[in-house]
Amino acid sequence: xxxxxxxxxxxxxxxxxxxxxxxxxxxxxxxxxxxxxxxxxxxxxxxxxxxxxxxxxxxxxxxxxxxxxxxxxxxxxxxxxxxxxxxxxxxxxxxxxxxxxxxxxxxxxxxxxxxxxxxxxxxxxxxxxxxxxxxxxxxxxxxxxxxxxxxxxxxxxxxxxxxxxxxxxxxxxxxxxxxxxxxxxxxxxxxxxxxxxxxxxxxxxxxxxxxxxxxxxxxxxxxxxx
Amino acid sequence: xxxxxxxxxxxxxxxxxxxxxxxxxxxxxxxxxxxxxxxxxxxxxxxxxxxxxxxxxxxxxxxxxxxxxxxxxxxxxxxxxxxxxxxxxxxxxxxxxxxxxxxxxxxxxxxxxxxxxxxxxxxxxxxxxxxxxxxxxxxxxxxxxxxxxxxxxxxxxxxxxxxxxxxxxxxxxxxxxxxxxxxxxxxxxxxxxxxxxxxxxxxxxxxxxxxxxxxxxxxxxxxxxxxxxxxxxxxxxxxxxxxxxxxxxxxxxxxxxxxxxxxxxxxxxxxxxxxxxxxxxxxxxxxxxxxxxxxxxxxxxxxxxxxxxxxxxxxxxxxxxxxxxxxxxxxxxxxxxxxxxxxxxxxxxxxxxxxxxxxxxxxxxxxxxxxxxxxxxxxxxxxxxxxxxxxxxxxxxxxxxxxxxxxxxxxxxxxxxxx
Ligand SMILES: Nc1ncnc2c1ncn2[C@@H]1O[C@H](COP(=O)(O)OP(=O)(O)O)[C@@H](O)[C@H]1O
Ligand SMILES: [Mg+2]
Numbered sequence: 001x002x003x004x005x006x007x008x009x010x011x012x013x014x015x016x017x018x019x020x021x022x023x024x025x026x027x028x029x030x031x032x033x034x035x036x037x038x039x040x041x042x043x044x045x046x047x048x049x050x051x052x053x054x055x056x057x058x059x060x061x062x063x064x065x066x067x068x069x070x071x072x073x074x075x076x077x078x079x080x081x082x083x084x085x086x087x088x089x090x091x092x093x094x095x096x097x098x099x100x101x102x103x104x105x106x107x108x109x110x111x112x113x114x115x116x117x118x119x120x121x122x123x124x125x126x127x128x129x130x131x132x133x134x135x136x137x138x139x140x141x142x143x144x145x146x147x148x149x150x151x152x153x154x155x156x157x158x159x160x161x162x163x164x165x166x167x168x169x170x171x172x173x174x175x176x177x178x179x180x181x182x183x184x185x186x187x188x189x190x191x192x193x194x195x196x197x198x199x200x201x202x203x204x205x206x207x208x209x210x211x212x213x214x215x216x217x218x219x220x221x222x223x224x225x226x
Numbered sequence: 227x228x229x230x231x232x233x234x235x236x237x238x239x240x241x242x243x244x245x246x247x248x249x250x251x252x253x254x255x256x257x258x259x260x261x262x263x264x265x266x267x268x269x270x271x272x273x274x275x276x277x278x279x280x281x282x283x284x285x286x287x288x289x290x291x292x293x294x295x296x297x298x299x300x301x302x303x304x305x306x307x308x309x310x311x312x313x314x315x316x317x318x319x320x321x322x323x324x325x326x327x328x329x330x331x332x333x334x335x336x337x338x339x340x341x342x343x344x345x346x347x348x349x350x351x352x353x354x355x356x357x358x359x360x361x362x363x364x365x366x367x368x369x370x371x372x373x374x375x376x377x378x379x380x381x382x383x384x385x386x387x388x389x390x391x392x393x394x395x396x397x398x399x400x401x402x403x404x405x406x407x408x409x410x411x412x413x414x415x416x417x418x419x420x421x422x423x424x425x426x427x428x429x430x431x432x433x434x435x436x437x438x439x440x441x442x443x444x445x446x447x448x449x450x451x452x453x454x455x456x457x458x459x460x461x462x463x464x465x466x467x468x469x470x471x472x473x474x475x476x477x478x479x480x481x482x483x484x485x486x487x488x489x490x491x492x493x494x495x496x497x498x499x500x501x502x503x504x505x506x507x508x509x510x511x512x513x514x515x516x517x518x519x520x521x522x523x524x525x526x527x528x529x530x531x532x533x534x535x536x537x538x539x540x541x542x543x544x545x546x547x548x549x550x551x552x553x554x555x556x557x558x559x560x561x562x563x564x565x566x567x568x569x570x571x572x573x574x575x576x577x578x579x580x581x582x583x584x585x586x587x588x589x590x591x592x593x594x595x596x597x598x599x600x601x602x603x604x605x606x607x608x609x610x611x612x613x614x615x616x617x618x619x620x621x622x623x624x625x626x627x628x629x630x631x632x633x634x635x636x637x638x639x640x641x642x643x644x645x
Contacts, residue, residue: 048643052639052642052643055548057547057548057637057638057639057642058639077552077553078552078553078554081547081550081551081552081553081555082550082552084548084549084550085549085550085551086550090548090549092548092642096541096544096545096548096642097545098238098542098545098546099242100238100239100241100242100542101238109235109546109549110549110550112231113228113231113549113550113551113555114550115228115231158549
């Protein structure tokens with residue numbers, strides 16, 4: 001339980017437009033293997049901004065970020081892309097699937113990019129992930145033929161395809177109705193408990209947060225409780 | 227594996243917008259088609275016009291020019307050697323146009339293996355006597371067979387048989403325009419007077435049409451023997467030796483050599499027709515300029531469509547990047563899209579270009595001036611296809627370069643946050 005998957009060390013973040021504002025102040029915390037952590041806080045307190053930094057997409061910050069003990073600070077764009085591909089699964093509030101590809105292909109793409117296994121095997125594996133999420137029957141449809149809840153499940157399957165160290169979500173249930181939110185939460189819970197998957201999920205749904213292992217509470221760019 | 231994935235993604239993005247991409251490809255196809263068509267036609271036309279001159283112009287012509295002696299007696303005097311000598315009103319001495327020793331010169335030339343063929347010629351001024359009027363003209367006394375071999379003489383004999391000139395004694399082939407002026411039909415006998423006043427009856431055995439009206443008004447052809455007879459000269463009398471070389475490019479240099487060797491005037495084809503080469507050059511330049519402009523315009527079309535596509539696919543690019551595709555991968559995807567538009571459009575363009583050329587080649591083109599031509603001329607030169615193909619790929623690459631770079635620089639955070 002002590003193996004640190006991701007660690008933020010004194011992260012500060014400024015926005016300069018229209019005037020310089022410090023939106024993240026000395027953020028330090030870590031997530032361990034198999035932990036299901038939620039981040040909560042009022043709208044505008046900097047949760048998304050933090051998550052973009054943690055997911056290596058935003059590199060303009062002070063402080064350091066360790067993923068599996070390795071600093072991300074000095075890495076180049078291509079190397080960070082590789083880290084995202086291999087070690088991080090991201091689930092957005094909006095579903096963000098590629099409508100040019102089938103559901104199955106959407107799930108497979110990060111696996112194909114990683115290229116560690118033959119295509120057939122990746123396809124088989126993608127089917128398995130879809131099965132875990134209960135949507136294998138939709139595999140050959142195009143994403144725009146699915147409902148919101150189904151799309152979000154496809155996005156989760158995609159996040160899982162490379163067996164990432166951690167899954168991050170930015171209000172993944174924010175756009176779903178009660179029933180679908182419940183399903184998605186249960187999936188996360190199951191991943192954490194049965195597959196020992198680490199999760200870091202931003203939410204402002206308190207009911208959701210209360211049922212996770214640990215809550216990190218933010219206010220005005222600072223962590224006030226963890 | 228990785229290239230396969232890139233191609234796979236490019237193809238999907240391309241097919242999702244196949245109408246737009248088709249329009250871009252059609253733009254390339256159109257411009258390559260026009261490029262090929264235009265250059266093949268222009269180049270065909272150039273060859274034709276050049277042929278008009280080059281086929282009938284000796285690569286080197288040896289002749290005697292009547293001119294004042296360069297060495298005046300005073301130049302030979304030792305006493306005035308260090309003086310500036312001014313002599314006014316120098317006149318040429320009474321000299322003949324004849325090339326002395328022509329038989330020996332011809333023999334020497336025949337041994338020179340840079341020479342493709344030789345045709346001796348006599349050019350002489352005459353008057354065609356029509357009733358009480360005399361028309362000025364020029365009779366070319368030719369060796370009928372070598373003239374035909376070197377200068378395609380028979381091509382320009384539009385009526386009558388050229389070989390009759392050799393077989394029928396005292397015969398003449400008249401320039402078509404001259405014949406019309408004289409109302410001389412084939413089989414008629416006309417009378418000519420030489421500059422020295424000698425008269426001779428000649429039988430018309432054909433018409434000659436060069437394509438240049440001014441020439442056809444004055445020039446006629448007779449055999450070399452007939453002309454010698456007309457001038458009252460011996461069978462050695464020749465005024466010009468026309469030479470065709472195996473390699474046209476060495477003409478200027480060889481002309482100088484012969485000039486010194488034989489002590490004759492020698493003029494090469496490049497000097498004699500420099501204005502012609504300029505014309506060809508300008509025409510070629512214009513066709514290339516137009517063709518390449520078309521391609522660049524097509525390039526802008528591709529640029530626009532790619533830009534639109536990237537704008538359209540912002541979300542997809544952001545997802546690809548969020549899930550681990552690097553800027554380089556995204557760049558490769560859009561370059562692949564641009565290049566496939568270029569390659570596909572280019573190949574179609576080359577095929578349509580060939581089709582267009584073949585079509586132009588079928589269009590009837592009959593003109594009095596060019597008796598040997600029946601359809602528009604086309605030059606099927608592989609060079610144009612290579613240039614067109616290479617250029618289409620280069621243009622599309624550059625058209626794709628900037629949009630692709632833009633796509634690779636897209637910051638996924640900005641897009642995702644923008645939702
Ligand atoms: N690109 C930006 N430029 C300037 N300010 C920004 C930008 N993005 C976000 N902000 C500001 O940063 C703060 C934190 O935003 P965000 O992380 O999206 O909050 P949350 O996700 O917690 O609602 C907000 O006050 C927001 O207005
Ligand atoms: Mg947010």
